[in-house]
Each structure stands twice: as structure tokens, then as C-alpha cells.
Amino acid sequence: MTGTGGTVRTQPRTPAPPTPGAVHTLAGPSATTGTGGAPHTQPRTPAPPTPGGGVVRTEFRTRSAEEAGRFLGDAYGLSLRLRAAADGPEYSLLRTDAGAFAGGAVSLPAHMEFTTHEVTALTVVTMSAGLFERSAAGVDERFTAGDVLLVRPGGRPCFARHTETRCTTVNLSAALLTEAAATADPRHPGLPRFLRSIPSDARLTGLWTRTQDFVAETLASGLTSDLVLGQAGRLLAATALTVFPNTATAGGPSPDGTRDASPGTLRRAIAFIDANAHTDISLADIAAAVYVTPRALQYAFRGQAETTPLTYLRRVRLAHAHADLEAADPGAGATVAAIATRWGFAHQGRFAAAYRRMYGTSPGATLRG
Incomplete structure (x- = not known):
């Protein structure tokens, strides 16, 4: 042509x-x-x-x-x-x-x-x-x-x-949308249908633009991994379900799921997260692995561990990043940014702040030994 x-x-x-x-x-x-x-x-x-x-x-x-x-x-x-x-x-x-x-x-x-x-x-x-x-x-x-x-x-x-x-x-x-819908409310499985083409509330426009800008900054950084991209995609899909009226969120609150929020559920979920933190797992993946709904899984963590499944997952990945920083050789080209990205932390400032809260020092100091 x-x-x-x-x-x-x-x-x-x-x-x-x-x-x-x-x-x-x-x-x-x-x-x-x-x-x-x-x-x-x-x-x-x-x-x-x-x-x-x-x-x-x-x-x-x-x-x-x-x-x-x-x-x-x-x-x-x-x-x-x-x-x-x-x-x-x-x-x-x-x-x-x-x-x-x-x-x-x-x-x-x-x-x-x-x-x-x-x-x-x-x-x-x-x-x-x-x-x-x-x-x-x-x-x-x-x-x-x-x-x-x-x-x-x-x-x-x-x-x-x-x-x-x-x-x-x-x-x-x-x-992505199907996964987000199942997480929002297990009563509405499958691909959600959007009911209107504009936000359900004008104030939600800002929520979408801030989320979109956050993901755009992540991609523009050039520091991406499967974990970073997976989290970014799920954030966009969950935000779309929040901003635009749809069948997945139109039915009101879902059942509390407290019946399945047992200590056994928590133990199985922690074991699954510990074994799979290096992969791109979501809340829905963790819930499916232990045969409960996402809401039941959230109740189990909040009621018995005073945290959430995804917060626990971030802590596990932060611990892996800490171990990698301790073992890495900066003289061989290892960098804080590369290790953080490997474990799903796209924004270095937030990673450094979380790392300091957990370990009382900076990631760079740990890398330098």
C-alpha cells in the first residue's frame, strides 16, 4: 500500500x-x-x-x-x-x-x-x-x-x-471486569453490564481521573512487572465499577459471609499467600483457593488477624523484598528499584516509606549493607 x-x-x-x-x-x-x-x-x-x-x-x-x-x-x-x-x-x-x-x-x-x-x-x-x-x-x-x-x-x-x-x-x-464483579458481590457472577455511560455521581469523576493518572504514572516509570501490572489492572476495574452504575453493584450489600470466616479459613489463606506471593494473585484468587467468597475471606482476616488479605499480601511481599535487598550485591548491578518492582511496588517513594515503617531504615541502606 x-x-x-x-x-x-x-x-x-x-x-x-x-x-x-x-x-x-x-x-x-x-x-x-x-x-x-x-x-x-x-x-x-x-x-x-x-x-x-x-x-x-x-x-x-x-x-x-x-x-x-x-x-x-x-x-x-x-x-x-x-x-x-x-x-x-x-x-x-x-x-x-x-x-x-x-x-x-x-x-x-x-x-x-x-x-x-x-x-x-x-x-x-x-x-x-x-x-x-x-x-x-x-x-x-x-x-x-x-x-x-x-x-x-x-x-x-x-x-x-x-x-x-x-x-x-x-x-x-x-x-478484569468479571474478576472485579465477583470480588464486589459474589451474587452477581460473570461479566457486569454497565447501566449508564456517565458516573453515578459527579463527584466520582475525580476518583476515576486520579486512579487513571496513578496507573499512567506507574506505566510511564518503565519499572513494571507482572505483579505491578496485575495490581494496576484490578485497581482500574474496581474503580470503574465504583464510578459507573452496573449490575454487579446495583443490588446493595451482599451477605456477610461470617459463617465461612473461620480460623481454618484464615490458616489456609495465609498458607496460600505465603506460597504464592511471587505470583500475580488477587483477592478472588485467594478466596477461590480456600473455597470461600471474597467477603468471607475479608471477614476472616479482619476478625482474627485485624488486617485485610491484601494488606497481609503486601507485608509478605515487603518481607521478600527485604530479604532480596539483604542478599543483593549493588556492585553487580542490583538496585532498589528493580527489587521493589519485582515484588509489586511500582512507586519508589511509597515503597521506601512502607519499608522504613517496617524495618526502621531505608531500602538503600539495607542494599549497601
């Missing part, structure tokens, strides 16, 4: 496993490239990062509105039919794919109209500039800077218009 910018190379649909923090710069037909390289487009179905492979960052730029529409449709699971669009300004998408979730920064600097016939992925959109208008089933919506909204799977066909829009996006996988 060729365009005004030269030859366009399309990557294979199943690329080689990414390296940690890899960045793929992808250009549309009329984009320019740096010295020594021709532009190329993103594969239509990028392979997810392999375990331990970190995140994949993709940058796409084009001056072709039609090309931008096709690319955005693929990236966000949309079936788009463009109505009117003007070439000229540069459209861009910077996407960070962490497997179970992905973040994006989108710029649609001109005027773009399209009809959406099918949505296959859940996307949370945070507007930072411009105007997004949407009409579906007789309901007209307008979103401007500061608004947060959902693009929900399924739903009815809608007409949408972007005018000089800049926004950030988060895609959440069905697996």
Missing part, C-alpha cells in the same frame, strides 16, 4: 514477543518518519504482551482522516462508518498496552463524524479538550473538557461527532 508519505509497511498480525517497555512508532499514509526509516502501520490485531514482557507502547500519526478512523476503530473495538472528515491536521494515538488493560492519548484536531454499529470493548474516555457529541436511541449527549464517559460493549448504533477533541482512554478486558 502506498500513500503521499511513501511506502507503508504493515507489520505481521502476530509480531514477535515485545521487549520490556518497547515503543513501536507507527505512521499513516501521510505521516513523516525519522531518519533512516519508512512509515508503517500497526497490525490490525496486535499480540498482547507475553508474561513478564512489560508493556507495549505504540504511537500512530496520520493526516488522513479516513486512515485515522480505521485505525481508531481497530484500536477500540469499534465498527465505524465515516460520514465526513477533512484531511490536513495530524491525528494521533499514543497507546500503552498492558495486556488486560490499555491506556491511550488521542488527538482528533479537526472535525470527524461517524456512525458506530458495534462496540466490542469497554472504554473509559476522559475529555481534556474539544467537543464530543453522541446520539443514540433518541438520547443526545455532549461531552467537553473534564467529562468522563463510557463507550460500552454492545449497545445500539449511534452517531458521533468529534470537534478538535483531545482525550485519554482506558480499555478494560472482560476478564
